[in-house]
Structure formats: C-alpha cells, structure tokens
Amino acid sequence: MMDRILISHGNGGKDTQYILQKYIFSKLPENLKKTENGVGLDYPDDGAVIGEIIISTDSHTIDPYFFPGGSIGKLAVSGTINDVVMMGGRPIAILDSIVVAEGFPLDDLDKITSDMISILKEHNISLIGGDFKVIPSNSMKGIVINTVGIGLSKNPIIDRVREGDxxxxxxxxxxxxxxxxxxxxxxxxxxxxxxxxxxxxxxxxxxxxxxxxxxxxxxxxxxxxxxxxxxxxxxxxxxxxxxxxxxxxxxxxxxxxxxxxxxxxxxxxxxxxxxxxxxxxxxxxxxxxxxxxxxxxxxxxxxxxxxxxxxxxxxxxxxxxxxxxxxxxxxxxxxx
Missing domain, CATH: 3.90.650.10 (PurM-like C-terminal domain)
Incomplete structure (x- = not known):
C-alpha cells in the first residue's frame, strides 16, 4: 500500500488528481470551495473568480533552473500570467514567494529575479508583495518560486467545452x-x-x-x-x-x-x-x-x-x- 508521496504525484495527471481529491477536495464542504457567486475548487480551472477579479497561484521548481530559452524566473512569472489570461483576465499584479537553499549562488538569484522583473516591466504588471525564505542546505537544493497572479475580467472564461466545438x-x-x-x-x-x-x-x-x-x-x-x-x-x-x-x-x-x-x-x-x-x-x-x-x-x-x-x-x-x-x-x- 502506498504511504509516501512519489514524484509522479506532481506530474499534473491522474496521480495529481488522486492526491488533490483525496487529501484536499474531499475534505472541503461545497460552500467553502468558492466565494459567493464566484468560481473556485467547485470547478477546477487555471484559477479562481471573485467578482471581476481573477486570481491564480502556482509553485515552480525546475532542474536545471537555467535552460535554453529561459530560467525559473521567466517560467514562474510567465506561467502565472498565462493562468490569469486563460481565464480571460488582464493581469495587473503578482505576488511572489521565493525559497532558496542555504549556499545558493547570489549571482544566480540576481539573474533569476532580473528575468522576473523584466517580464513585469514589459507588460506593466506590478509586483505588490511577497516573501523570501532560506532553507538549510541539507533540507533542499536549488530554488522554489511561488507566484500569485491577479487580473481583471468582466467576462471570465470558465472551461466548459460544448458539443461541436x-x-x-x-x-x-x-x-x-x-x-x-x-x-x-x-x-x-x-x-x-x-x-x-x-x-x-x-x-x-x-x-x-x-x-x-x-x-x-x-x-x-x-x-x-x-x-x-x-x-x-x-x-x-x-x-x-x-x-x-x-x-x-x-x-x-x-x-x-x-x-x-x-x-x-x-x-x-x-x-x-x-x-x-x-x-x-x-x-x-x-x-x-x-x-x-x-x-x-x-x-x-x-x-x-x-x-x-x-x-x-x-x-x-x-x-x-x-x-x-x-x-x-x-x-x-x-x-x-
């Protein structure tokens, strides 16, 4: 019987669905899966809807954290922007939370945060808050970035495919x-x-x-x-x-x-x-x-x-x- 998390539980497929359903969704009453007149975990999508506000969150971990065409910084900001966009929201702000291992190179951190801020400048999206943590090197390696995206939409796109589409x-x-x-x-x-x-x-x-x-x-x-x-x-x-x-x-x-x-x-x-x-x-x-x-x-x-x-x-x-x-x-x- 499985009693430990496996790497496959984070692949975004069937194994991830199992973890989410068993350990999170099933524990929530229906009225706490969304706000009044909103959309949330009652209908899983790229994010949630609260009135005219679109909000999405994602955590990013990648090995290596620099790769041809980008970095974890570019990935984190782009990914969260895209989650907001996919729900019809125009991104206006993000928050970030960066967790690094003790000993992480400062030059690498500089390049990663520069990549993040470069995209925000290009698209006039504000960075309005965040957090920074350091974990002992024997507890993790590398860097993890969590981002929260906020956007506005009067006509959000809630994924509901239709016959004939x-x-x-x-x-x-x-x-x-x-x-x-x-x-x-x-x-x-x-x-x-x-x-x-x-x-x-x-x-x-x-x-x-x-x-x-x-x-x-x-x-x-x-x-x-x-x-x-x-x-x-x-x-x-x-x-x-x-x-x-x-x-x-x-x-x-x-x-x-x-x-x-x-x-x-x-x-x-x-x-x-x-x-x-x-x-x-x-x-x-x-x-x-x-x-x-x-x-x-x-x-x-x-x-x-x-x-x-x-x-x-x-x-x-x-x-x-x-x-x-x-x-x-x-x-x-x-x-x-």
Missing part, C-alpha cells in the same frame, strides 16, 4: 518538456523552451467573446491532461486527429530516444482553445496575425455510447483510433 492549439506542442528532457538525459538539441507570456491572446478573447468556451495553457501533463480534464468535466468526448497535431521534428527525435510521449510533455507558451466551430477558421486567422502558429486539431462530440463520455480519442494517421489517457506515472521530473 473545434479544438485549437496556438503553436507547436511538447517543446518545453522536450528541452528539459534533453538536458536531463544528456541529449544535444538546438531547441529552446517556448516559455513566454500569452497576453496577446486577450485580443482574440475580446474579439470573439462568447465563442471561446475553454482556454488552457497545457503545462504539466501537456495536451493529454488538458483534453482529458475537459472531457471529464463536460461528460463529452473529444476527438483529435494525429496528423493535425503540430509536433516539431526535433521534439519527435527527443521523444523517440527517451520513449516519452510528446502529448504529455509540458508547454509553456502554447494555449489550447475550445471554440465555436463556425468561428474556428476566423480565430485561426486572427491568431496568425498576432504571430501564433495555430492548428485546428479536433472537435468535441456528444458520444452516442454513454461509456465513451469523458474520453479523448485520437484518430491516427492511418485511420485507426486509440484512447488518449490522462497522464500517469513519471513523465519528466521538475520541469515547471
């Missing part, structure tokens, strides 16, 4: 996870992490208000976790087409060597959208104007067989079909 990804998937896997397995690669804020998506959300039914940045657990969560929450079936999923060749090369599935790898600069099918092509064109590389990869279906509710099905390139399961077990440790 088209599924869009805003760019190539699996890049960040593949970069981290390459570093950890000692594989040479020219890939750089896709980590970046996705604030430009707010222009699309505002222009197509009412047609964006769900939005998620597919971080831990990747595309597979996002689609499975949507299918489970809605009771619908999601069908995606393997030939339409944009996976860069270099990501495929890394996953072929490591045996990893690109569909479960973290993305740090890609959103997944569920949108009205009659507006999908227009949304794709608008995304391209903003510099994204979008693809329509599938659709939401009301299954005829009730046993198929909550499933994600991949139609393979040769015309077969297979279930895309919620990730479980070890994926790539300490990637976001």
């Amino acid at each position: 088209s599924i869009i990804v805003t760019g190539p998937i699996g890049v960040h996870g593949a970069v981290m896997a390459a570093l950890q397995y000692g594989i040479d690669t020219k890939l750089k992490s896709d980590v970046k804020p996705l604030i430009k998506l707010l222009d699309v959300f505002e222009k197509f208000q009412g047609d964006i039914h769900a939005a998620r940045d597919a971080t831990r657990g990747g595309l597979a976790a996002t689609l499975n969560e949507w299918a489970q929450l809605s009771g619908k079936m999601i069908n995606v087409y393997e030939k339409d999923i944009p996976i860069p060749d270099e990501v495929k090369s890394i996953t072929d060597v490591t045996g990893l599935d690109p569909l479960v790898l973290a993305n740090e600069g890609v959103a997944v959208l569920s949108v009205s099918s009659d507006k999908a092509e227009q949304i794709v064109e608008e995304l391209k104007k903003l510099g994204f590389e979008p693809s329509i990869i599938g659709k939401v279906i009301e299954p005829k067989n009730k046993d198929n509710k909550g499933l994600v099905i991949i139609t393979t390139e040769v015309g077969g079909a297979k279930i895309l399961e919620m990730p479980s077990g070890d994926i790539v440790p300490r990637i976001c």
Whole structure:
C-alpha cells in the first residue's frame, strides 16, 4: 500500500488528481470551495473568480533552473500570467514567494529575479508583495518560486467545452518538456523552451467573446491532461486527429530516444482553445496575425455510447483510433 508521496504525484495527471481529491477536495464542504457567486475548487480551472477579479497561484521548481530559452524566473512569472489570461483576465499584479537553499549562488538569484522583473516591466504588471525564505542546505537544493497572479475580467472564461466545438492549439506542442528532457538525459538539441507570456491572446478573447468556451495553457501533463480534464468535466468526448497535431521534428527525435510521449510533455507558451466551430477558421486567422502558429486539431462530440463520455480519442494517421489517457506515472521530473 502506498504511504509516501512519489514524484509522479506532481506530474499534473491522474496521480495529481488522486492526491488533490483525496487529501484536499474531499475534505472541503461545497460552500467553502468558492466565494459567493464566484468560481473556485467547485470547478477546477487555471484559477479562481471573485467578482471581476481573477486570481491564480502556482509553485515552480525546475532542474536545471537555467535552460535554453529561459530560467525559473521567466517560467514562474510567465506561467502565472498565462493562468490569469486563460481565464480571460488582464493581469495587473503578482505576488511572489521565493525559497532558496542555504549556499545558493547570489549571482544566480540576481539573474533569476532580473528575468522576473523584466517580464513585469514589459507588460506593466506590478509586483505588490511577497516573501523570501532560506532553507538549510541539507533540507533542499536549488530554488522554489511561488507566484500569485491577479487580473481583471468582466467576462471570465470558465472551461466548459460544448458539443461541436473545434479544438485549437496556438503553436507547436511538447517543446518545453522536450528541452528539459534533453538536458536531463544528456541529449544535444538546438531547441529552446517556448516559455513566454500569452497576453496577446486577450485580443482574440475580446474579439470573439462568447465563442471561446475553454482556454488552457497545457503545462504539466501537456495536451493529454488538458483534453482529458475537459472531457471529464463536460461528460463529452473529444476527438483529435494525429496528423493535425503540430509536433516539431526535433521534439519527435527527443521523444523517440527517451520513449516519452510528446502529448504529455509540458508547454509553456502554447494555449489550447475550445471554440465555436463556425468561428474556428476566423480565430485561426486572427491568431496568425498576432504571430501564433495555430492548428485546428479536433472537435468535441456528444458520444452516442454513454461509456465513451469523458474520453479523448485520437484518430491516427492511418485511420485507426486509440484512447488518449490522462497522464500517469513519471513523465519528466521538475520541469515547471
């Protein structure tokens, strides 16, 4: 019988769901899962809604904490900004809490905090509070950053996919996870992490208000976790087409060597959208104007067989079909 936390419990997939449900969600009465007229743990999303306020929190740990294309500082701020954006919120402020191990190099701390503040300056987002702690070196190594993001939205996006929706990804998937896997397995690669804020998506959300039914940045657990969560929450079936999923060749090369599935790898600069099918092509064109590389990869279906509710099905390139399961077990440790 399992009586200890495993690394897989933090992978954002089935094992994480188990921990959250058993040790947190199940202990809360329904009235304490949200504020009055708000949205919270009663309907898990990228964050919570309190009136017109969007709030999200995330903790970030990654090894190594500097990587091609970014650092844990860029990752922490971008990730929290994106969680607010995915709920339709315009980020206005963050708070941070930084925990470092005794002996942590001050030059590294300087670079990490500079990366954080650089993004805040670029997007005019205030840092309004935080905390700093040092842990004895025999208790932890490296650095952990927690961030809280605050945004405003009069029309928040609560993930509720609808029958007939088209599924869009805003760019190539699996890049960040593949970069981290390459570093950890000692594989040479020219890939750089896709980590970046996705604030430009707010222009699309505002222009197509009412047609964006769900939005998620597919971080831990990747595309597979996002689609499975949507299918489970809605009771619908999601069908995606393997030939339409944009996976860069270099990501495929890394996953072929490591045996990893690109569909479960973290993305740090890609959103997944569920949108009205009659507006999908227009949304794709608008995304391209903003510099994204979008693809329509599938659709939401009301299954005829009730046993198929909550499933994600991949139609393979040769015309077969297979279930895309919620990730479980070890994926790539300490990637976001």
